[in-house]
Amino acid sequence: MTESESVDVVVVGGGPAGATAATDLARAGHRVMLLERGGRIKPCGGAIPPVAMTEFDLPESILVARIRSARMFSPSDRRVDMPIEGGYVGMVDRESFDPWLRQRAQEAGARVCTGTYQRLERQGDGVTVIYKDADGQERQVHGRVVVGADGANSQVARHEVAGADRIPQVAAYHEIINAPAADSGAEYDPQRCDVYYRGSLSPDFYAWVFPHGDKVSVGVGSAHKGFSLKGAVDELKRSAGLDGCEVIRREGAPLPLYPMKRWDNGRDVLLAGDAAGVVAPSSGEGIYYALLGGRLAAGAVEAFLATGDAKALRQARKRFMKAHGQVFWILGIMQRFWYSSDKRRERFVAICRDKDVQELTWQAYMYKKLVRAKPMAHMRIFFKDMGHLLGLSRV
Known part of the structure; x- marks a missing residue:
């Protein structure tokens, strides 16, 4: 193992939560390493609400589509259109969006490193993160605090925070396909999100067709073990007239549905994003909440670095739940009842x-x-x- 380098904060995971936390901390003058595994694109419909664009200073150029309405499909094929009056919902493709966020963190002063988290060790003050680099060599970095933003199956969370292995999850799968031609006859509008509420496509969640510019995300989620997500996507493509479109890539991953009861270990680790369980029930929306979770994590870590009081790490969850806990509770009831x-x-x-x-x-x-x-x-x-x-x- 190589000699350890030292920073103030190690952020494990370079998605929206981790990259935002790294950016904010680096801008505040702290020494930050952002450890990103690389080689993986999260399956995601890609919706970004307008408030995220302003709150997190996202440029319009990062959007691949602007949605002006949604169409809901019932089990009997009843269709309900929901126009967005005086606004739009932005869409991003995680293949380009996440690297853009990491690049911004690097420009802010964070060191972005490709590697796979292995474990934490403690000797004296602070905490040491052991990881493997792109060549498989084991390396280490020492910091005062670790932000675990490494996804729904967060290894940082499982190693450090009780209950991390018991978060309810939905398995999500989507295919990125080429958008159909205008005269193809497909059930598709490049400015409309289609949401399908059918038990055949998902027994407990929903399926979607979301425009991504010249591409389309066609996906489904379900917590039912044994349910064929790929089979459901194939059925959805046939139903929407998209089965002749070329598949660009296929992606699958779990989505947590409820915020964890605790996001820190009471000592030197704080969770953010999917690792903390902040994906909205019912809708599965996660990008905005991940960005916010990263920002709140950065604020809590700053307070910890200034005072040395580990209780400061609790601020992230308290602030998040004060702002959005009621919404998550309502959405959870909606999902359990209506789906x-x-x-x-x-x-x-x-x-x-x-x-x-x-x-x-x-x-x-x-x-x-x-x-x-x-x-x-x-x-x-x-x-x-x-x-x-x-x-x-x-x-």
């Missing part, structure tokens, strides 16, 4: 026809806040939902 059968999926899609539901849904999604300014709209939605729950409303 449990095709009968309920049919009613869920029917609810989405309502203009009040559409307006409040888009406002909450695009700006990441529960909309409280329209109490009468909330009241109308409540009574309509009760009608659907009790079977009194027509589907």
Whole structure:
């Protein structure tokens, strides 16, 4: 093993959470190593809400598409269009988006290193990260604190934070295909996201067709073991008229669905992004929450470096849950109830026809806040939902 180098912070994982944490810490003047495994692209629909563009200073050039509406498909093939009034949802391709974030971290002063995390060791002050470089040689780097941003199956989390091996997960799989020609007859619009709520495509989640410019992400998620994700994607491509499109790449990975009860080890490790479980239930949205998790992790680490008090690491989760815990709780209930059968999926899609539901849904999604300014709209939605729950409303 080579002689250890020393930094203030080691960030394990170079996705949106890790790269954002590394950027913020490096800009604050700290010595940062960002350890990225490389050679892997996360399966991801790629949606970015407008608030993320401003909060995290993302350039318009990073977007591969701008979405102006969504179309929901019910089990009976009922179609509900949800236009975005006065705005759009951006789309990114993780193949180019993640490297751009790592490049920004490097330009901020972080050292970006390709390597595979192995374990942590402690001797005296701080913590040593053992990793293997691109040649398979074992190396080490010493820091005062480690940020574990190495994904849903985070090894840092499993080694350091209790309960990390028990987070509920959805298996996600998608194929990136060439976009169909305009005259192909496919069920496709380059400015529309299509979301399919059908038990045949996913018994407990949903399937999607998301535009990526000249490419398309066609994917599905499910927590049911034995369910064929690839078979579901093949069925979806046939149903949408996309089965003749060339497949560019195939990717699969787990998605955590609930934030962990604790994100730090009480000593010198803090989790961020998927490693902390911050993917929204029901929607599976993760990019915005990963970016935010990385920023909150950086703030907590800064406080720890300034005071030496490990309690400062708890700030990241407290701040995240204060801002978004209620939304995650509501989305979790929605997923468990509405995705449990095709009968309920049919009613869920029917609810989405309502203009009040559409307006409040888009406002909450695009700006990441529960909309409280329209109490009468909330009241109308409540009574309509009760009608659907009790079977009194027509589907």
